[in-house]
Amino acid sequence: MGFAFRVARNYLSLVLAYRMCREKAVRGTTRNNDDDMVPSSPVQLQLQDSHVVVDNGIVRLTFSRPEGMVTGIQYKEIDNLLEDSNTETDRGYWNLVYTWPPEHPNDIFDKVEGTTFNVIMEDEDQIELSFTKTWDPSLNDTGLPLNIDKRFIVLRGSPGFYSYAIFERLEGWPDINMYEGRIVFKLKENMFQFMAISDERQRIMPMYKDRQTGQVLDYKEAVLLTNPENPFLKGEVDDKYQYSSDNKDSRVHGWICSDPSIGFWMITASNEFRTAGPVKQDLTSHTGPYTIFYFFSTHYAGKSLGIKFRGGEPWKKVFGPVFIYLNSVQPDEDPLTLWTDAKEQMFIETESWPYDFPLSEDYHFAGQRGSVTGRLLVRDRYFNKEIMAANSAYVGLAPPGDAGSWQRENMGYQFWTQADVEGYFSIRGVRAGNYSLYAWVPGFIGDYKYNIYVSVTPGSRIRLGNLVYNPPRSGPTLWEIGIPDRTAAEFYVPDPNPTLMNKLYIDRTDKFRQYGLWDRYSEVYPDEDLSYTVGVSNYQTDWFFAHVNRNTGNKTYIPSTWQILFDLENIDESDNYTLQLALASANEAELQVRINDGEAADPHFTTGVIGNDNAIARHGIHGLYWLFSVDVPGSILHNGNNTIYLKQSRGKIPWKGLMYDYIRLEGPSESN
CATH class of the missing domain: 2.60.40.1120 (Carboxypeptidase-like, regulatory domain)
Incomplete structure (x- = not known):
């Protein structure tokens, strides 16, 4: 049994024992926990004045009408898996973050409340509902200039439901910036306290109120748990960005309730509708307990990735469907098998893509x-x-x-x-x-x-x-640092400050997810900045994973200059050499390169100010990828000792910096 699995089991045992001492949620009559009890029940629809109810005998969903908010999810003996102490608009919903440039630059948070409700399909095997919100320019509408059709699908025998949406803008509509689009579920806190994102990333989570009583650290998302309800978590840092994942790795995530043993999972069968490709990173599940799926965002990229409409251009796109999957096991079974089952269901959904049941004409079979x-x-x-x-x-x-x-x-x-x-x-x-x-x-x-x-x-x-x-290449490799894999994962990642750690990431290859590692640089290099000697140093232990500013105390951060020392022989002063600089991340950074003169007023090369991915603060090991091929005249190199000075010149805050993916010095082309 693997270490991560044992830790997960221990966490779950702790939370189960702990929760037995607390008042349990009010539940209905206990019944058999076997989904196969009613696999053939027809799907039924009940229309009420202000709500819509869909029931397939396994899951019973309640939606507000015509808004299309998911107000209730009944499963097994639990009347509502969602936090029903929240308002009906704050349990399960789609939302967008947008701005009207330039007149209204502030972010607007829109929960996409429908104004029209329609039943698209109703029979014993499938019900598909539509909640639409339209924009009418003739009415001086100050809302989001976008038509949105939210859809929900319940299938016969399915332990869950699907959701997707069609976004549309017509020609001539006004300029707009959209920065986030997501679907959110806020689960019942006194039930769901164990979270699983991958085989290795599973743990008991703090309560939401633990964040409110904790100590806010360098930014509001990071909180030191000073008096959590579960004492096992005292002294840990909770930050939702510690649970981010690349899109390619974020196919299933969610929560486990141990009593009764129920799982709530977000499954995506395809990433075709997400922005920025497979290595775009985003939030997943986190303290709340929240389960979220981001269709698009600026996380780990910056506002340059916002969807910006200009010149009245028309646009239409289908986002989803995603699958909200529920599962359960018998009381005497291991609750952790719910994760295994959720993974299996993810593979089933993936093999079934593209689905054959969504009924929007914009969805392609x-x-x-x-x-x-x-x-x-x-x-x-x-x-x-x-x-x-x-x-x-x-x-x-x-x-x-x-x-x-x-x-x-x-x-x-x-x-x-x-x-x-x-x-x-x-x-x-x-x-x-x-x-x-x-x-x-x-x-x-x-x-x-x-x-x-x-x-x-x-x-x-x-x-x-x-x-x-034909990858970029000017000549033979003289030396190289790192591995060209678009991340900084192979470099030295320090242990966290022992008073600011997350126990999940102790002694792990992904310990870069720990909080506050940017300040560890000044502790690892207290007197002088990093100096790396080619042929002597080892990038796995001697190259810090992030080129960050130096903390001089009192919240003062100054630029740092790294040095690469190397020897060359038989320099061809009449020819060019090439320095290949591949960056895994950049955040309001300017990388200046000086060669053999660290005090030169003008750098030999500068990237200019680049990037806004904030991967350093948000515990990523990469953001957007950058590649710079720098010409180095042989006339400025020396036979013998040489030094390249790499200065990140932007100071003031700890997170202005960058991560290197790979550095290579190439000699002149052998064809010259």
């Missing part, structure tokens, strides 16, 4: 979609004289743009897969449309883009054959 296959190869003669398979390359279709533009794309659909060890890839279930094909290959810098648009039509099977990626 399998027959309306196509596929794209091919093989990606890599040619880098300085790495290998032979052409190589793009082992485990990420290959995707996204709206047309420049190489790498997919990570900032936010209006269309994206379809990604991972190639096998031989570089073969297959992208299936692609909506009809015009795309560019993009890729990046672990172990190589840069981005690939196929030089021909890929036009997918219904039923098409496009075979691209062999594609060849």
